[in-house]
Amino acid sequence: MEQYFIYLSVVLSIIIFVPLYRVVRGPTLFDRMLGASAIGSKTLVLICIIGVVYGRIDMFIDITLAYAVLNFVAVIAISRYLRTVEAKE
């Protein structure tokens, strides 16, 4: 069971690198922000799985909740700012 969670964290940290392609060469600014949001919400799951592997889930779950709130506030604030910017292809 411990082995399963370790393999799962390896697979998940490979999956996290896939939206980085869209962050590096997205055509517009919104594509980059969407890729950054996807990376953040996958990191949230990786923190939980690392907490289960270490056996300290009571500490890591608070970090997870704070990270989720931070990611949400960042996306809302940047989308409020980008509403006034002219879109370029």
Place this chain on the structure above:
Amino acid sequence: MIEFRHILAIAAISAGVFFMFVGSLGIVRLPDFFSRTHAIGKSDTLGIMLVLGGLALYLGVNVNSAKLLIAVVFVALANSTGSHALARAALLSGLKPWFRKESRGRERTP
């Protein structure tokens, strides 16, 4: 000794990782910003909810699994709201949706 709920938790976590892989494949392969918003807003949210729910099922009944369920509810509200806000900002700032070449006839005003 593997119990029955551990098998259910392993099935839920594996399905969640599969859905997250499909979501991050969609953000690379789809042709437009709005369709990429579709991939992140639905498939990725379902994957995160399945993995966190499977972890709560693995941990049993205590305070930590209750906090995990709070995180599931918050992610289900926040991730779709964030992608909707990004799509609305893109539409208000004048980004055109993608059409096929032959079906360009429909005019759409934001």
